[in-house]
Amino acid sequence: MLLADRPPTADLKKERLRWRELLKIPQTWGVIVARTFTDPVWFFITDWFPIYLIAKGFDLRGSLIAVWVPFIAADLGNFAGGAATGYLIKRGWPVGKSRKAVVMAGGFGMMLLIPTIFTSNLYVITALFALATFFYASFSTIAHVLPTDLFPSHLVASVSGLGGTGSGLGTIAAFFLVGRLADAHRAAATHSFDSVLVAGGLIPFAGMLLVLLLVRNNAATERGFARRI
Numbered sequence: 758m759l760l761a762d763r764p765p766t767a768d769l770k771k772e773r774l775r776w777r778e779l780l781k782i783p784q785t786w787g788v789i790v791a792r793t794f795t796d797p798v799w800f801f802i803t804d805w806f807p808i809y810l811i812a813k814g815f816d817l818r819g820s821l822i823a824v825w826v827p828f829i830a831a832d833l834g835n836f837a838g839g840a841a842t843g844y845l846i847k848r849g850w851p852v853g854k855s856r857k858a859v860v861m862a863g864g865f866g867m868m869l870l871i872p873t874i875f876t877s878n879l880y881v882i883t884a885l886f887a888l889a890t891f892f893y894a895s896f897s898t899i900a901h902v903l904p905t906d907l908f909p910s911h912l913v914a915s916v917s918g919l920g921g922t923g924s925g926l927g928t929i930a931a932f933f934l935v936g937r938l939a940d941a942h943r944a945a946a947t948h949s950f951d952s953v954l955v956a957g958g959l960i961p962f963a964g965m966l967l968v969l970l971l972v973r974n975n976a977a978t979e980r981g982f983a984r985r986i
Contacts, residue, residue: 773911774912774915774982776919779912779915779919780919782977782982782983783971783972783973783975783977784907784908784972784978784983785916785919786967787903787907787967787968787970787971787972788900788903788904788907788916788917789919789920789922789923790923790964790967790968790971791860791896791899791900791903791920791964791968792897792900792901792920792921792923792924792927793920793923793924793926793927793964794927794960794961794963794964794965794967795867795896795897795900795961795964796897796924796927796928797924797927797928797930797931797932797960798870798893798931798957798960798961799831799890799893799894799897800931800932801931801932801935801953801957802827802886802889802890803828804932805935805950805953806824806827806886807824808939809950809954810823810824810879810882812950813877813882814877815879820879822883823879823882823883826883826887827883827886827887827889828890829887830886830887830888830890830891830894831891831893831894832894833894834890834891834892834893834894834895834897834898835894835897835898837894837895838859838863838894838895838896838897838898838899839898841855841858841859841862841895842855842856842858842859842899845858851986852906852986853906853972853985853986856903856906856986857968857969857972859895859896859898859899860896860899860900860965860968860969861965861969862892862895862896863892863893863895863896863897863899863961863965864896864961864962864964864965864966865892865962865965866888866889866891866892866893866896867889867892867893867896867957867958867961868889868958868959868961868962869885869888869889869892869958870885870886870889870954870955870957870958871954871955871958872885873885873886873954874951874954874955889958893961896961896965900920901917901920903920903972904916904917904920906984906986907972907983907984907986908982908983908984909981909984912982935953938950938952938953972986974986
C-alpha cells in the first residue's frame with residue numbers, strides 16, 4: 758500500500774498512548790531496535806577509526822584519505838536509502854517491502870566490517886569501511902522514517918523519541934565497553950579491535966533480523982495503533 762493510499766489520520770485511533778503502552782506494541786520495538794543496534798557502530802567509526810588505523814600499524818600522516826572516505830560514503834548512503842525505496846515504490850512494491858529491502862541490504866552490508874580484521878592493506882580496509890558506512894547510512898535513513906510509516910501522526914514523535922533513547926543508551930553502553938577493552942589491551946601492551954569489529958558487524962545484522970520480525974501486521978495494526986505495512 759502506498760503512503761498516498763493510506764487512510765487519513767482521522768480514520769485511525771486518536772487515543773494518546775503513554776510510553777509504557779507504546780512499549781507493548783511490537784512495531785515500537787522494531788523502531789527502537791533499528792537505531793539501538795546500528796547507531797553505536799557509526800559512532801564507534803567516527804570516534805575510533807583513526808585509532809583503529811594506528812592499531813593496525815598505519816601512520817595517519819600518510820593515511821588521511823582513509824579517514825574521510827567512510828564519511829563521504831555515509832553521505833552517499835543517506836541519499837541511496839531514500840532513493841532506493843522511492844524507486845522500488847514506483848516499480849509497484851509495497852512501502853513495507855521496499856523499506857525492508859533496504860534494511861536487509863544494510864544488515865548484510867554492515868557485516869563488511871568483519872573482513873577488515875584479516876587484512877593490513879590500507880586500501881582494502883578503507884573500501885570495506887566505506888561500504889559498511891554506506892550501508893549503515895541507508896539502514897539509518899529507513900530507521901528514522903519507520904515511525905512515520907508505522908504510526909499515526911499523533912504517535913510519531915513519541916515513538917521517534919523512544920528510538921532516539923535506545924540509540925543513546927546503546928551508544929553509551931558500547932563506548933563504555935570499547936573503552937574498557939582498549940584499557941585492557943593497553944595494560945597487556947597489545948592493540949586489537951578485532952572483537953569490536955566482529956560485534957560491529959554482527960549486532961546490526963541481528964538488528965536487521967529483529968526489525969523484520971517485529972515490523973509486521975498484527976493485532977496492534979488492527980486496533981489502529983500501528984499502520985499496515
